[in-house]
Amino acid sequence: MAEAARAKPKPTPETQHFWDGTQVGELRLQRCDACSHVYFPPRPFCPSCASRKVSVFKASGKGTLYSYVINHRPAAPGFTPPYAIAVVELDEGPRMMSNIIDCPQTPEALELDMKLEVTFEKLDDKITLPLFRPAKG
Amino acid sequence: MRRNQVAVVGAAETTELGVIPNMSQLQLHADAALNAIADAGLKLSDIDGFATAVETPQQVCHYLGIKPTWVDGTSVGGCSFMLHVRHAAAAIEAGLCKTVLITHAESGKSMIGKQPRFTPPDSLNGQFEAPFGVYGPPSMFPIPVLRFMKTYGITHEQIAMVAVVQREWAAKNPRATMKDPITVADVLNSRMIAYPFRLLQCCLVTDGGGALILTSADRAKDFPQKPVYILGTGESVETPMVSQMETFNSSRAFKVAGPLAFKEAGIAHKDVDHLMIYDAFAHLPLFGLGDLGFMPHEETGKFIADGNTRPGGKLPLNTNGGGLSYMHSGMYGMYALQESVRQMRGIAPAQVPGAKISVCHGVGGMFAASGTIIFTNEK
Numbered sequence: 001m002a003e004a005a006r007a008k009p010k011p012t013p014e015t016q017h018f019w020d021g022t023q024v025g026e027l028r029l030q031r032c033d034a035c036s037h038v039y040f041p042p043r044p045f046c047p048s049c050a051s052r053k054v055s056v057f058k059a060s061g062k063g064t065l066y067s068y069v070i071n072h073r074p075a076a077p078g079f080t081p082p083y084a085i086a087v088v089e090l091d092e093g094p095r096m097m098s099n100i101i102d103c104p105q106t107p108e109a110l111e112l113d114m115k116l117e118v119t120f121e122k123l124d125d126k127i128t129l130p131l132f133r134p135a136k137g
Numbered sequence: 138m139r140r141n142q143v144a145v146v147g148a149a150e151t152t153e154l155g156v157i158p159n160m161s162q163l164q165l166h167a168d169a170a171l172n173a174i175a176d177a178g179l180k181l182s183d184i185d186g187f188a189t190a191v192e193t194p195q196q197v198c199h200y201l202g203i204k205p206t207w208v209d210g211t212s213v214g215g216c217s218f219m220l221h222v223r224h225a226a227a228a229i230e231a232g233l234c235k236t237v238l239i240t241h242a243e244s245g246k247s248m249i250g251k252q253p254r255f256t257p258p259d260s261l262n263g264q265f266e267a268p269f270g271v272y273g274p275p276s277m278f279p280i281p282v283l284r285f286m287k288t289y290g291i292t293h294e295q296i297a298m299v300a301v302v303q304r305e306w307a308a309k310n311p312r313a314t315m316k317d318p319i320t321v322a323d324v325l326n327s328r329m330i331a332y333p334f335r336l337l338q339c340c341l342v343t344d345g346g347g348a349l350i351l352t353s354a355d356r357a358k359d360f361p362q363k364p365v366y367i368l369g370t371g372e373s374v375e376t377p378m379v380s381q382m383e384t385f386n387s388s389r390a391f392k393v394a395g396p397l398a399f400k401e402a403g404i405a406h407k408d409v410d411h412l413m414i415y416d417a418f419a420h421l422p423l424f425g426l427g428d429l430g431f432m433p434h435e436e437t438g439k440f441i442a443d444g445n446t447r448p449g450g451k452l453p454l455n456t457n458g459g460g461l462s463y464m465h466s467g468m469y470g471m472y473a474l475q476e477s478v479r480q481m482r483g484i485a486p487a488q489v490p491g492a493k494i495s496v497c498h499g500v501g502g503m504f505a506a507s508g509t510i511i512f513t514n515e516k
Contacts, residue, residue: 007256009264019264041265041381067284067385069276070332076272082332085270087280087380097269097380107332112287129268 006078040094061118144357144364147177147350161250165242173348186234190217207234214501219508242346243466281385295438297324307458309487338419340465369402369511390507391428398509410492
């Protein structure tokens with residue numbers, strides 16, 4: 001690890017449930033009660049139909065590798081290059097940015113559409129990040 | 138908006154481009170503005186409308202001593218100036234102002250009087266992208282590339298050819314930053330930045346600026362320069378988070394802005410003599426050719442690799458050398474517009490003979506925003 005720490009999220013009232021979830025090992029998404037649309041990032045209304053009646057639920061944590069870069073330079077504080085910055089397509093539909101761990105950071109190892117599963121990395125007492133690793137089995 | 142009711146009557150870049158260590162960003166705005174004023178044969182007191190991005194309109198207006206009755210501070214990234222042209226044309230047609238000055242400048246290399254970019258940790262980007270190691274455009278803008286390549290069967294060599302062809306154009310341009318010829322092998326052996334992109338597939342980082350002056354077509358014939366008319370315009374935004382684009386197989390903002398401009402202009406793709414597609418990175422011309430409807434995305438890589446966009450090709454593209462070889466201060470849209478105006482005036486260093494219609498397509502904030510302007514020199 002480089003000396004500086006990686007950028008740390010600061011939750012807002014609209015996103016707090018997501019970051020509370022990662023602390024207890026849950027990847028939380030939202031579903032519209034009116035039209036069933038599942039969406040991310042968090043907000044207290046449906047971006048598809050504008051209904052304010054939405055529910056938070058625990059996602060499966062499973063997804064596939066949609067796309068990525070392997071960043072060489074400049075490296076973000078807290079990262080040792082080369083490292084992959086990935087976009088994961090969750091089984092529930094939404095996509096999210098993350099990192100792929102327990103896997104060589106190479107084009108050969110990082111195959112598009114490979115199956116992934118969520119894992120969690122605690123940064124401090126308030127923030128735990130959702131990361132992904134190749135799915136087992 | 139009605140066609141050909143508004144024209145560009147002044148256009149200029151900063152006196153120098155490249156590394157300009159003796160000027161602040163604000164002074165670069167003024168340098169470009171004064172050059173454009175001189176180009177149009179005007180006085181600053183003739184300007185009654187003003188638009189700029191990043192720097193505020195009030196900052197630049199006060200520095201220049203302009204007293205506008207119409208201002209636009211739309212700041213959506215590198216295509217902000219395409220949006221300014223569209224908004225200014227509407228404002229002139231509506232009678233809100235008569236003569237609009239649009240300025241861009243950026244001390245992108247020397248960083249004099251320029252605020253560093255900052256992503257607040259409680260913004261959505263700060264919460265859901267920054268923690269995963271994105272750090273500047275090279276780590277973000279190419280994230281869709283591998284998906285795009287897989288979907289359409291585009292090869293690394295084809296995307297490398299974007300940089301090779303644009304260097305051919307730059308070689309014809311005395312003001313281009315990089316003029317030496319390069320090969321596909323040079324591109325694919327250059328320093329890795331963010332796989333799949335290497336150094337020669339990423340834009341330059343330079344200092345510079347540019348300015349445009351627009352007025353009604355009725356008045357335009359009284360100016361010293363050949364008028365360049367606004368034939369069609371389009372704009373849109375999608376998302377500031379690259380991870381949240383609807384798809385990596387195209388840009389939604391491109392697919393809204395581009396066709397809107399073509400429809401307004403009332404032209405077909407075969408009518409286009411000259412094309413600019415903002416190339417902060419080498420994949421953007423491929424996205425643009427597909428999303429603007431020139432051809433299916435599957436054909437874009439082969440189209441460029443086969444030489445159709447190079448000097449003498451059937452669709453001259455990024456004829457100043459582009460952000461990859463001409464210059465890129467951080468918000469390149471103004472330089473694409475300048476090249477379209479030069480081509481329509483018939484004075485470009487690599488002039489396309491007889492060009493009558495130029496399409497200028499911009500992107501901003503990674504794929505966050507888009508603006509398209511179609512110019513013509515015939516009314």
